[in-house]
Amino acid sequence: MIRPMKRLGILYLVVSGIFLPHQSVVAQLTQQVNDGAPKIIISPALPPPHTAFTAQIDDYAAGGSGGGIRWFVNSVERREWQNERKITLTAPDDGQSLQIVSYTENGNGLINEARQTITPRYLDLIVEPQTYVPSFYGARAVPSHGSQVNVTARMESGGDLAELVYTWRVNNKILFDGPVRGRSMVSFVMPWGDAYVELEVEKIGVGVIAERTIYLTNSDPELRFHEESSLLGLSPWPITDLNLISQSTTITAHPYYLDILTFNEPDIAEWSIGGIPSIGSDNNPYAITISRSNVEGSSNVSFHVRNTTNVLQGAQSDVVVSF
Amino acid sequence: MKRLLILLGSIIILILLVVVWAYVMFFGTPESVDELLTDFNFGDGSPTNSLAPVPPDTGAGVSTATSTPNRLRQLTTRPVVGFRELVPAGTGTSTGSRVRYVEAGTGHIYEINLDNAIEERLSGTTVFEAFRADFSADGQYVVIQSGYGTTKTTTIGTLGEASEPLRQFTLSGPVTDFQVTTGGELLYAVRGQTTSLHAMTLPRGASRILYTLPFRDVVVVWGDTASGPHLVYPKPSYLLEGYLYELTNGRLKRLPLEGYGLTAVLAGSRVAASGQFDQVPYESLIFDTARQTTGVVPAVFLPEKCAAALTTDTLWCAVSNQEVAFGFPDSWYRGDLKDSDSLVKIEVTETAYETSYVLDLLAYSGRLVDAVDVLINSSEDRFYFKNRYDGTLWMYALNE
Numbered sequence: 204m205i206r207p208m209k210r211l212g213i214l215y216l217v218v219s220g221i222f223l224p225h226q227s228v229v230a231q232l233t234q235q236v237n238d239g240a241p242k243i244i245i246s247p248a249l250p251p252p253h254t255a256f257t258a259q260i261d262d263y264a265a266g267g268s269g270g271g272i273r274w275f276v277n278s279v280e281r282r283e284w285q286n287e288r289k290i291t292l293t294a295p296d297d298g299q300s301l302q303i304v305s306y307t308e309n310g311n312g313l314i315n316e317a318r319q320t321i322t323p324r325y326l327d328l329i330v331e332p333q334t335y336v337p338s339f340y341g342a343r344a345v346p347s348h349g350s351q352v353n354v355t356a357r358m359e360s361g362g363d364l365a366e367l368v369y370t371w372r373v374n375n376k377i378l379f380d381g382p383v384r385g386r387s388m389v390s391f392v393m394p395w396g397d398a399y400v401e402l403e404v405e406k407i408g409v410g411v412i413a414e415r416t417i418y419l420t421n422s423d424p425e426l427r428f429h430e431e432s433s434l435l436g437l438s439p440w441p442i443t444d445l446n447l448i449s450q451s452t453t454i455t456a457h458p459y460y461l462d463i464l465t466f467n468e469p470d471i472a473e474w475s476i477g478g479i480p481s482i483g484s485d486n487n488p489y490a491i492t493i494s495r496s497n498v499e500g501s502s503n504v505s506f507h508v509r510n511t512t513n514v515l516q517g518a519q520s521d522v523v524v525s526f
Numbered sequence: 527m528k529r530l531l532i533l534l535g536s537i538i539i540l541i542l543l544v545v546v547w548a549y550v551m552f553f554g555t556p557e558s559v560d561e562l563l564t565d566f567n568f569g570d571g572s573p574t575n576s577l578a579p580v581p582p583d584t585g586a587g588v589s590t591a592t593s594t595p596n597r598l599r600q601l602t603t604r605p606v607v608g609f610r611e612l613v614p615a616g617t618g619t620s621t622g623s624r625v626r627y628v629e630a631g632t633g634h635i636y637e638i639n640l641d642n643a644i645e646e647r648l649s650g651t652t653v654f655e656a657f658r659a660d661f662s663a664d665g666q667y668v669v670i671q672s673g674y675g676t677t678k679t680t681t682i683g684t685l686g687e688a689s690e691p692l693r694q695f696t697l698s699g700p701v702t703d704f705q706v707t708t709g710g711e712l713l714y715a716v717r718g719q720t721t722s723l724h725a726m727t728l729p730r731g732a733s734r735i736l737y738t739l740p741f742r743d744v745v746v747v748w749g750d751t752a753s754g755p756h757l758v759y760p761k762p763s764y765l766l767e768g769y770l771y772e773l774t775n776g777r778l779k780r781l782p783l784e785g786y787g788l789t790a791v792l793a794g795s796r797v798a799a800s801g802q803f804d805q806v807p808y809e810s811l812i813f814d815t816a817r818q819t820t821g822v823v824p825a826v827f828l829p830e831k832c833a834a835a836l837t838t839d840t841l842w843c844a845v846s847n848q849e850v851a852f853g854f855p856d857s858w859y860r861g862d863l864k865d866s867d868s869l870v871k872i873e874v875t876e877t878a879y880e881t882s883y884v885l886d887l888l889a890y891s892g893r894l895v896d897a898v899d900v901l902i903n904s905s906e907d908r909f910y911f912k913n914r915y916d917g918t919l920w921m922y923a924l925n926e
Contacts, residue, residue: 253782297780325780327769329741329760338675339657342859343743343761355741357769359780387740420765427860435605435631436655437674440861440915459860 241307243319249414250294252323258303259289260317270308277302294323298360325359326404326413332393335466337429337457339439345422346393348515350462352419356387356402361412368405373398393421424461426506426520431455431490447526451494453484456506458518465510471517477502493524501525597923598890601638602645605630605917608659608670609910611903612637623903625910628659630917633670635685635692640921651692653681663708667728668692671701680704682712684729695730705748708904713748713756723773725752737773747792757797762787764808764856770799772815783813783820787855793834793841796874800829800855808850812841812872812879824881825870826850828858833902833909835924841872842909842924844897847886866894869909869922885922895920 241262250256260272274284276292284290295301300322307315331353332346346352358364365385371378373391382405398419406412427441431453445454456474458466472488474481484490493504504524509517609627626637626648633653638645658671668683680701683692697714702721704714710728713736715721721744726733736752747757754774762768768788770781783790785801787808800810810823825845832843844867846858857863866888873880887895897911902924909922 296782325769327780327784328767329769330766331741331743331760338678340859341745341761342856343763343766345763345765345856357740417767422765432631434654436657436672 241305241315241317243303243305243317245303245319245321249411250321250323251415252294252297252299252325254294254323255291256294256321257289257291258305258319260305260307262307262309262315270310272308273306275302275304275306278304294321297323297325299323322412324361324413325357326402326415327357328400328402328415328417329355329357330400330417330419331355332460333390333463334424334460335457335463336459337437339437340459345460346398346419347424347460347462348393348395348421349513350393350460350516351390351464352393352398353388353390354400354417356404358404358413361404362406366407367412368407370403370405372401375399375401393419397421422460424516424518425459426508426518427457427459428504428506428520428522429455429457442522444523445525447493447495447524451492453490453492454504454522454524455487455490456508456520457489458508461508461518462510462513462516465508465513465516469508470511471507471509473507475503475505475507478505495526499526598885598887599921599923600891600918601625601921602627602636602919604636606912606919607656607917608661608668609899609901609912609919610661610663610665611901611908611910612663612665613904623908624665625919625921626661626665627919628656628668628670631656633659633672633681635668637665648685649683649692651683651694653683653692658704660704660706662706662710662728664710667706667710669697669704669706669712669728671704680714682729703746703748707748707750707752709751711752713752715744715746717742723756723758737776737778739778745789747790749792755792757790757792759788759790762789762801762855762859764802764853768801770797781813781815782818783811789829789855791829791832791834793832793874794836794839796834798823798827798829798832798834798841800827808854812874821879823872823879825872827870828855831867831897831900831911833900835902835906837906839874841874842900842902843870843872844868844887844895844900844911845870846896847888864894865896867897869897 241260244259244261246257246259272286272288274281274290300320303319305317307317309315332344333351333353334344334347336344356369361367364387368382368384369386370382371389374394378389378391379386399416400419401416402414403411404413430438430442430445432438437455474483474491476493481491484492491504501523503521505521507519606627607630609625612624612626614622623640624637625640626635628635633651633656634647635649636645636647653670653672655674656670656672659668661668666685668685670681670683671678672681673679678700680697681694682697683694686693699716702715702717704712706712706728712726712728714724716724720739720742722738723736723746724733725736739758741760743761745759745761749756756773758771758773758778760768764787767784767786770783770788770790772779772781781797783799785803788799788801790797790799795814795816797813797815798810799813800808802808803811808826810826811820812823813820827843827845832841834841846865846867848865868886869884871882871884894915896914898914899912901910902908903910907923907925909924911920913920
């Protein structure tokens with residue numbers, strides 16, 4: 204009994220030894236061919252609408268032998284790109300898809316197909332630094348060292364913003380410890396130096412649908428003086444020197460780009476006239492009313508505002524008043 | 527004999543005194559030796575400051591048109607915060623036109639007859655610290671913004687008889703921008719956590735929200751009706767990217783324009799925009815919304831200093847005589863730039879933009895002029911603007 208079973212076992216081992224490796228090799232070869240199918244590489248991976256991008260055949264793994272290449276864009280063959288490995292296209296409008304198909308002939312005469320579909324989307328990152336600018340100022344505030352910055356993301360298409368997943372990074376450091384659903388707006392404090400703000404937007408079940416990186420640079424607060432009239436109100440023109448014609452006038456100091464928290468509660472907000480500390484207006488530390496005396500001459504009217512914790516949040520300047 | 531000599535001497539001295547008096551009376555006090563000699567025609571009598579105004583170098587592709595000084599007129603000596611041209615109904619021309627304006631600071635309302643230049647005051651009701659205003663197309667209603675910071679108010683007034691005070695009521699909310707349409711609707715923006723756009727029928731109709739924007743610091747270029755199209759973009763800065771949107775019938779659509787320091791204005795079916803696009807230095811473009819095409823304009827302008835004449839497909843712009851420097855347009859908004867403008871005409875054709883320099887405002891007026899609040903009237907034969915330096919109102923006749 205044992206001897207026939209033993210012969211059967213040996214026979215099985217011999218047969219397995221001959222055929223199994225072959226099957227394994229075949230399997231490996233098949234797997235290699237599947238993994239080595241040509242691919243279309245899009246660069247940049249998520250082109251914004253109306254921008255140029257490239258589509259390139261990657262058939263290295265398939266053993267590309269310089270065979271024929273045909274390109275189809277939205278089912279229309281582009282003969283001008285025949286046999287080109289890399290082509291340049293323009294992304295369509297926001298939310299419109301563009302299908303790119305390539306047919307590549309390999310050395311064995313087999314035709315391989317590769318497909319890519321891109322759907323460009325506008326991803327706008329609107330930066331609103333929380334620094335002071337006068338209400339008549341028609342431009343936007345810019346960030347300064349240590350100031351708070353609000354960034355709002357807006358997408359034209361892609362679905363409900365509240366259902367999308369946002370991954371925010373500032374200088375490569377991820378915010379909120381990871382991706383957050385519905386977080387289309389962030390606030391952060393400007394770091395030392397400058398800041399790169401990156402956002403990836405992902406749709407559940409689809410993947411990353413848009414990404415954008417913006418660059419923010421710090422500005423130093425700048426002081427401007429404006430004259431204020433009881434009739435005409437605040438003059439929009441800054442003054443560096445003033446001829447006091449009337450009996451008195453009010454000068455206001457405007458520290459452009461000073462962090463709004465420092466502006467609202469400054470540690471230092473001091474006026475001085477001719478080097479002598481003076482008291483500003485009762486209800487506005489940024490205003491001072493000066494009146495002429497019986498003598499003629501000129502004097503420096505200075506103002507200094509500063510946060511003593513973050514000393515870069517501050518500005519100091521003066522205006523010459525002749526009377 | 528001696529007496530005769532004394533008499534003769536006295537007469538000569540008297541004659542000399544009369545001559546000197548006549549000289550001072552008719553020629554003024556000479557300021558320099560050259561001027562003294564020039565007045566008496568010693569040597570070359572031509573003054574040294576009589577050079578013809580030289581067109582500024584506005585870049586390649588800009589030709590020079592001719593203009594006469596009489597087409598440029600300063601309409602007011604008072605600073606103006608808002609104005610409107612009123613045309614007699616049914617004429618279709620600007621004959622008999624009047625300009626109604628609000629004086630800065632006082633809020634008083636005046637009207638100028640453009641035919642005979644007679645000015646009369648229509649309202650003496652004082653609105654202290656008035657700094658912005660607009661009128662309805664018939665001039666019956668006026669919207670005036672006054673105050674600063676927490677005291678800022680927006681007042682809607684109805685003009686009655688000259689002797690009557692302005693009937694007014696205050697609009698609630700921190701209004702940051704407004705415009706009155708030709709149809710008598712007030713379009714305005716209210717800033718809270720974000721900015722929302724509203725419309726109401728004057729004088730006291732119900733207010734409705736047109737759209738709530740997802741951001742706060744915006745510039746709105748109002749269209750002529752509540753349904754739009756309006757242009758919306760974040761306030762510009764040369765350090766921050768801006769994006770351009772079009773709001774029509776309550777729907778916000780992104781236009782394919784984005785760049786640093788982006789500003790824009792509506793020009794019929796086109797949009798004129800300026801900024802740093804695609805890492806190119808500051809430039810000006812015109813985007814055709816129908817064809818979705820963009821073209822670069824040879825001249826560089828700030829779009830809010832431009833107005834469109836739609837029937838002739840022409841854009842009239844006040845262009846600075848200085849080249850654009852680093853920090854623009856923030857430096858202009860801060861008031862750091864002190865320069866004068868020239869008037870430039872940009873004709874939009876099928877394939878190109880023909881730019882021609884029309885006149886140097888400083889050379890023809892002798893005054894520094896920074897033109898803002900520009901406007902072309904409904905018959906498209908007058909270009910109005912305010913001088914930012916002193917707030918005075920000016921007019922340039924386009925077709926004379």
